[in-house]
Amino acid sequence: MTATRCPEPTPTHAAASSAGIGASTLRPDGILKVTGEFAYSSDLWHEDMLWGHTLRSPHAHAEIRGIDVTEAVRMPGVHAVLTHDDLPAATHYGLEFADQPVLAKDRVRFHGEPVAFVAADHPETARRAAAKIKVAYAPLPPVTDEASATGPDAVLIHPGRHDHRSDAVPHPNIVHHQPVIRGDDGAWAAAKARADVVVAADYEVGMQDQAFLGPESGLAVPAEDGGIDLYIATQWLHVDRQQLAPVLGLPEEKVRLTLSGVGGAFGAREDMSMQAPACLLAMHTGRPVKMVYNRYESFFGHVHRHPAKLHYEHGATKDGEILYVEYRIVLDGGAYASSSASVVGNAASLGAGPYDIPHVRGEALALYTNNPPCGAMRGFGAVQACFAYEAQLDKLAAKLGMDRVELRRRNAVGEGSLMPTGQEIDQPAPVAELLRRVKALPLPPERDGGWGRAAAGEDVDVRSLPGGLSNTSHGEGIRRGVGYAVGIKNVGYSEGFDDYSTAKVRLEAVAGEPVVLVHTAMAEVGQGGVTVHAQIARTELGVDRVTIHPADTQVGSAGSTSACRQTYMTGGAVKHTCELVREELLRRGRERLAHRHPAWLAGVELVLESGKVCTHDGEPIADLVEVLGEEPIEIEAEFHHRPTEPFHPRTGQGAGHVQYSFCAHRAVVEVDTDLGLVKVVELAAAQDVGKALNPLSVVGQIHGGSTQGLGLALMEEIQVSADGALIRNPSFTDYLIPTILDTPPMPVDILELADGNAPYGLRGVGEAPTLSSTPAVMSAIRDATGLALDRVPLRPEHIAGHVSG
Template sequence: MTHTAVSQGVGASTTRPDATLKVTGEFAYASDLWLDGMVWGVTLRSPHPSARIRSIDVGPALKIPGVLAVLTHEDVPGEKFYGLEHKDQPVLAIDEVNFQGEPVALVAAEHPETARRAAAAIVVDYEVRQAVTDPAKATRVLRRQPVTKGETFVADVVVTGEYEVGMQDQAPLGPESGLAVPAEDGGVDLYIATQWLHVDRDQLAPCLGLAPEKVRLTLAGVGGAFGAREDLSMQVHACMLALRLNRPVKISYSREESFFGHVHRHPARMRYEHGATREGRLVYVKAEILLDGGAYCSSSPAVVGNAASLGVGPYECDNVDVTAIGVYTNNPPCGAMRGFGAVQACFAYESQMDRLARACGLTPLEIRRRNAVKQGSRLATGQLLDSPAPLAELLERLEALPLPGPADDDLRSMPGGVSQTTHGESVRRGVGYGVGIKNICFSEGFDDYSTARVRLELLNGEPHVTVHTAAAEVGQGLVTVQAQIARTELGVERVTVATADTSVGSAGSSSASRQSYVTGGAVRAACLAVRERCKGLAPAQAVERFGPIEETREYRHRPTVPLDPVTGQGDSHTQLALCVHRAVVDVDTELGLVKVVALDAVQDVGRALNPIALEGQIHGGSAQGLGLALMEEIQVRDGRVLNPSFTDYLIPTVLDMPPMQVEVMEFPDPDAPYGLRGAGEPPTLSSTPAVMAAVRDATGLDLHRVPLRPQDIALR
């Protein structure tokens, strides 16, 4: 096949097709879905974190004009439970509720306000129980995963620390929303903002009592995800109502309901002990990591596996004794969020590396350099790093980046900003570093693959390529990358990426920084198959001779294995990625206010398929890590969420994010398509400990919990 030069292929910073629509507010998100004749669904949720249900009286709701249906667990047409890894979560509460916000009943009405009033009119008689909210006292274990190797647990220098990570929310731009439409064949078509179309379908179909082929999902506009959309939320509820009424039903959560309607990042309590030689070489690491999984399983077992396997970080250490445990409580369910267990562990082990540096009289960078992994190193799990792991080079590049100049008198650059809380009298500057290692793609033996269908044809006399996958575009730029691959492999400028749906084979989840790897690999494989059928002819000539050419291919990465349940040894990960951060902060030590002055990052990405989109991912991940360090926490007291709104749950704005120097390094992975290395999650790991290290440097305080609170500094 004769290649034609393309300007928007792999390696180019191409324009995203959804970019203009999103910045002008014209993009159609799932909450914008509309169909004539549709009705509105609303969910009644439990006000209690733990209670028995004595009775549910739906009569008052049914008496309200405009109410069309009220459903409880008795109306679930199929299986009454679903779940990502274990089917332990009820479609609607049966005889008990296990967290505040658990769905209890559904209402459909002609108007959303009518549906909300009707839901409030349902009378539920609860027998409130004592909630289990302290994970240290929980007795139901989701997973316990040790990682052990070596026998030497004595050293010249020993540092210990206890660390805590609060419950972070994914805070997606768009709350959960979808539209279910009953079909003539007795099935249902669901238009939904999700991360994983096929697993949604496979959970939905048994609950609806339908064959999988009768449950068809099409991706609607997704306003961010970050793990919040891996689990079901309103999917089954909208479908139940649509099938009951034989009418389209839309459910769209409010922001407050969204906080209750999806999983969050696992809060963690961690105790670490590091032993080293006097020269700062690691001898051993011991750790206990406790993760609060909340009321239901979700993806907690996999999160526990990640925390355990990556619990030592990207450092060489021959003796390891790490145990990660996830438990059930009556707190909100926790599951996938960007970083997936590695974030919590990274905060602890990086805090420990700073402690170790001080104890050994070394700089934070030097202690990390002396213990850095490299190609040929083995992780705590025994897994060989058989592709580039250039941590020493990343640290060298980070150190070479220029530091910001001294603070000026502009109030906007002061902690507290234009509120004039300070004029610099008690402001101190600090510098801190963070290093993180993150697995890419699914791990521990999961059958991780993606499917792509590619069609080459002539439209208006010009060659045109259509790429069709079920991969969810959740804002990461995947649609752009798929088109770039098709242009590169087929030499055709005009490429359309079809809307993702379940009419093509599974593409897995848009999580684990995996889609460029596996869906990119599938698109490339399908394009190569099309190119083979072109028999060396240019695209237009091939279609003229052979007619439209279409190929479907699956792509699988190299296999992984589950961690040994006793030793934690095993090649559990496909690919590993490294990112390093340097943070510079100004801290008002009297008021406890922090201004991040600079947050610089260096990351190895294997190969940059779209440099500008890649840099955006690094900025975004760094922002979420900054948020976890300084402001983002779902406040839970006695199992009740106290701040389910953006008034009280704070996320970084453009005023909180500093300028970033971003250096992208490219050390290709020979086992990955184009040599790429998943890049979306690693910045979320190392940014948090870098910011906290900088605050410690400015204040001299031993800070061990994120997010940091003003009283942690000011009241000392």
């Protein structure tokens, strides 16, 4: 990693140790996870617990004519079987619209929809009991694409419901529709007339799964006060509670959630999965109920990345100035809304990419269909758009005969540029510099002697060949390609959402030493927030010993661990609250030390320096512990980012985003053109992170996002049958994810250009690399093969037999 550092914030204090912000402190859970000793939510146990299981629909669209639970209820060891008619209160829930039934009643709308819940004294008993439930289905034709969803004979997925953000949505089977228009009609026509070169194409992105390694799990325990305690792996404790309480018929204060060990998330844990069934079964039986999905069930039990079909048209002058872009992005949201409306907003507003294009006509929409529900996944709508607009830039460069990187740099946005939504980028936007840097990184060396030795049968490590350990390619027909891409991603929640986070900080003296306790509801899902929060507390209070309280709903909301927002928002809340604690400590110090220095103390500014109360020029006056005494300081406070506004429903104009992040990638690939196999040799990145609070974690986030983007480019896709909307590959046998053998070296160049609106100047990190890694890999494969390659993930048949020469 190379790095360009931003200036340090002006200190009003000094860290007590080198483990504050800017240090690569190690994660407390790291060794436990790699050694298998970490306690995940699936490891929870209660001495008298039951096991829950869900019966799911085998059809994507069908009427339910009847449910007979008689045989299941009679099985020894079965304690409860619940159907829709047994629900005690609200019957629907949802992130944005309450359109998803807890249990299907008259109709199922996707393959795997819950129909009944079972609790038994052993997980195998629960599964066998569920298999004995008899459900009479009358299959219906599934709605699977835009034509069947919005055509003249379209069947409404949710007849009678009108859950839409605006009146501008043109059809009941459209969850949300967002146009973006920049430039008036006359200027638009003139721009099209001026274009010397026009490139237009259709693109497709498959349905990607978050594929976290720890499937959904949790434990619900009935409480003596009539409430429920839920220990759960989730991304947003408070919104789970907000959805759960009406379903359970309980006030929110009696629904208490505690975060348990999370084995990855990437967006799929934003929606509820087994929260409601575990709690309902626990309340019904009066006993703790544990639920753990196996991998097969996990594919049905959470949302996925929206598959997309996109049409783009770019027009440019012969000198490479992009005059206009026109795009249409159609996202398949599946049976229920989840967060599709927000994904549409991102796709539409970021659909032109990180380019200063004066004339824009774009739109994005999400459909209701009978395909699996889709919602949040790392990149959140910007991934699909980035694949298409970066493919367009490659094609435009080829048609103009220009260098691909130079075309991008010539049209890159910068600080002060206007987005197509009319929002000014009022923060560093070093897109051109990132492209320059990633191109300047040394290329990996060519194979010694090329591939001739391998083709001639000489010894070559098959792991280095396309196809790897499958031992299929021996070096024949292998070509190397280099590709580039850059992306733009928003940070935090947008479109007028009042995004905030809460932190409670307690400073006290224990055994003569100052100790800080930080309590938030932030879901630690592997991003390293617990490390960063401790670093912030050390920096702001100058205290070595910092403890992170387990996340739960006994403190104010921290929002979701998504949208790259937790370091910004909950980190900002910890910083803000620590500042309030520091102010109270110094106020107390001035009060308690006044007798010691009565003549001059009143007019002297006090600061904290390495555990001591000092004058502003560093003269120590007293130890922190002496000032603190036996009376702890505990403060809970909220942190809000600057306000955003909704996009106009017909023009898409508005200052909708808090912050933007940028990442550029260069991919080097080797392609066996005969077999259609690809080996990614290197995947280099350059990214502006504003301020690297923990440089080691920053690089880890970039590596992780890049690997997930590589997966989308080459292998990851949920296959859904075209005729029945049924998931065909719900296992890691058939749904492939990158392994260590697929993951190439990943050089990273870090910029730190501070955003003056953000705590410490930081910028969200983890999502941007997921955008540009996919099109960079595809760009490199195009460079090697000369093929258009307008779909991801790439399949061998897209290459084999299509490469000339």
